Amino acid sequence: MPQSWASTGARFPLVMKCNFTDDGNVASISGDVRYTVALEGEVIKPVQAGSWSLTKNRDLSFSLMFPEQMVRNGVELGPCEIVCESLLYTKKDLDSLDQDFYKSRSVTDEINADVKEVTRRREAPKKWNFETNKWEKRYRDESMVSSVGKRWKQFTAGISEEKQSKKRPKPLELSLEAGQFPGIDCNAYIQKGGLIKIKGRGIIGTWRAEPINDNPASYYRPSY
Numbered sequence: 528m529p530q531s532w533a534s535t536g537a538r539f540p541l542v543m544k545c546n547f548t549d550d551g552n553v554a555s556i557s558g559d560v561r562y563t564v565a566l567e568g569e570v571i572k573p574v575q576a577g578s579w580s581l582t583k584n585r586d587l588s589f590s591l592m593f594p595e596q597m598v599r600n601g602v603e604l605g606p607c608e609i610v611c612e613s614l615l616y617t618k619k620d621l622d623s624l625d626q627d628f629y630k631s632r633s634v635t636d637e638i639n640a641d642v643k644e645v646t647r648r649r650e651a652p653k654k655w656n657f658e659t660n661k662w663e664k665r666y667r668d669e670s671m672v673s674s675v676g677k678r679w680k681q682f683t684a685g686i687s688e689e690k691q692s693k694k695r696p697k698p699l700e701l702s703l704e705a706g707q708f709p710g711i712d713c714n715a716y717i718q719k720g721g722l723i724k725i726k727g728r729g730i731i732g733t734w735r736a737e738p739i740n741d742n743p744a745s746y747y748r749p750s751y
Contacts (some may be wrong), residue, residue, distance in 0.1 A: 533731075537600035543574065544739055545591075549709045553579045553589045564599050572597050577608070581710070587615040587717065590726065604731075611734050613721025616696060618705060618713045628691040635684040642681050645669055706738020 533539075544556045554576035561571050572595050579589035593605035648666040656663045696718055705714035719735040 533602045535601040537602050539597075539599050539602045539604060539732075545736075547579055547589070547709055551578050551580065553577055553591065555591070560593075560597075562597070562599060570597070570599075572605075581615060581708075585614050585616065585620065586612070587721075588612045607728075608726040609731075610724045610726050611721055612724070613734070613736075614696070614718040615708065615715050616701065616718065617711055617715045621695070621716070624691075624695045628688070628695055631684070631688045631691040635681075635688045638677065638681045638684045642677050645674060645677060702735065702737050704738055704740070706740075 539562070541560050541562055543560045545553055546556050547553050555574040558573060559571050560574050561569055563569055572593065575592035575594055577590035577592060579587070581587050588610060590608055590610045592608045595605055597604045649668070651665045653662040654665050655661075696716075700719055701716040702719065705716045708715045717736045719733075721734045722730055723732040723734050724730050
């Protein structure tokens, strides 16, 4: 976007209910979007339907067309086609990611226990040998090869656990509730902070979504 665009720093929040259909279309349910402007009150602008796609079973993208110009607090938007991108996680996805993480963590815990046992044996108090009349180590020293091998396994296991942890979205990064989505046989969450782009121009903001239900608007704690 041009450097002067939205230079006032003002935000332009837009909220609308959309319907995603099995044929790959997405549209504003009311056919419009509404926002308020100081001294003018509510402004209603048309929104034309677009399409959506889900690739790799997780990368969600959809587009909508704003055929008229919208202005709020010095920020201008439209006419343009916007593209929204984010990640979609089904309940099965999250369960699978959790299982992979806990499996990796169990390996880390086992290796950490082995390393801890090596340290315990090395630092164990000496015992008295009545035959030689000397204090002696309770356990034999572990070979250097074995000790280094265990430390290396501990290091690689920690990296593997960290990678699996990063694959799992944190609860606060997802929509508060899961809802139905076309082509998916279980409920799904949408990751917050998705990107909004003006097609062919650049990133203009972020978006999030919640399934349509009877909960009051305040339940969703909008960030604006």
